[in-house]
Amino acid sequence: MDYGRSSRPVPTAIKILVAGGFGAGKTTLVGAVSEIRPLQTEESLTAAGVGTDDLTGVERKSTTTVAMDFGRITIGQDVVLYLFGTPGQDRFWFLWDELALGALGAVVLADTRRLADCFPSIDYFERRGTPFVVAVNCFDDASSYTEAEVREALDLDGHVPLLLCDARDRESSKAVLIGLVEHVLTLSTARSR
């Protein structure tokens, strides 16, 4: 049935999350691959967040606004990828639940100078069963570790891909996304067998 709406077909939207500690390069990665200048949208803390958000001292404050970056990559006419940079603070976990719902997968950005910052993200996606890859953002002044060392430090499951990347570089960031979708494809093939 045609209600006279736009003739443009409605694309399938696929959501990919970009997580990691504060300053790990989430916004940079989104900006490197997005076809639009990364946009920001704001989410308010609602009642659902009260349990997780530390409201000590601000009990009377009923809403908090948190900004998240997102970018878009159009894949042909039928598919659009949306990349969401998850808010960096632990306080905003509640937002992740909604973001992670229906997400294809996640990229966890790790900075080897502050590896611990990405532990919560890894824990979160492991617990939820969201497919993810870990991308080590190679900062210039960070001493380099071998993949095995980083894997050991993160206590990663053997099947979770670990990639090295430069979040400023478009090709490198693209490779991370491709790595994630390939990982999802592998999981999906394994599941259907």
Added chain:
Amino acid sequence: MTTPPGRHAAGQPDRGDPGRDPGRDPGRELSRELGLEVGREVPGRAEQQWVEQQWAEQQRADQYRATWSAQGAPDGQFEHGGGSGEHAWPEQRRGDLSAEPWTDHTWVDRDAGPVVRPYAMTGGRVTPVSGSFDVVAMVVANRAALADVGYGLQPEHRAILAYARDPLAVAELASHLDLALGVVRVLLGDLLGQGLIEMYHPPVAGELPSESILKAVINGLRAL
């Protein structure tokens, strides 16, 4: 209290709103994109005018602020930059008290957040009357229904309908309208309840897209 890490926080970079580029006029661009001819009476004229009016007000506000900052004090004498239409944001970071001696707090102008509390425009409602709206759910305005719209819609509702003539994700809509997602969801619920929009939901949680879609995504990314 911890400062929320939103755009209101001092020290955050400016938002980089693409609509703030002085050479661009989103109202006009939108109407061009939508193929609306100025001067022809077509549905959506009101929405278009609304967007243009908002833009004009924004321009005026920007110019006012730019002139003010350039002079260093609000002495009431406003010059208009030689009429070039260029108005750059001041080099000084907002919130630098030494640079702005007339302020006694760090959040001013746009940094101080919206003048209207976010949920004021939903009448305090925080849950949509109908539907659920994922951040990547696609919204399309129902053109047939648009023909006899007119009562009970707020400017924000109309703006949503104007933007959603072509499929647009909820998050993009919120970003274009500069409204919080929660607010946009309530407004979308109103529109859905009245049959003015159609929603296209992303794949259900826990259900991975088909292999053919995944392969198309991989190839598409490689080809970028």
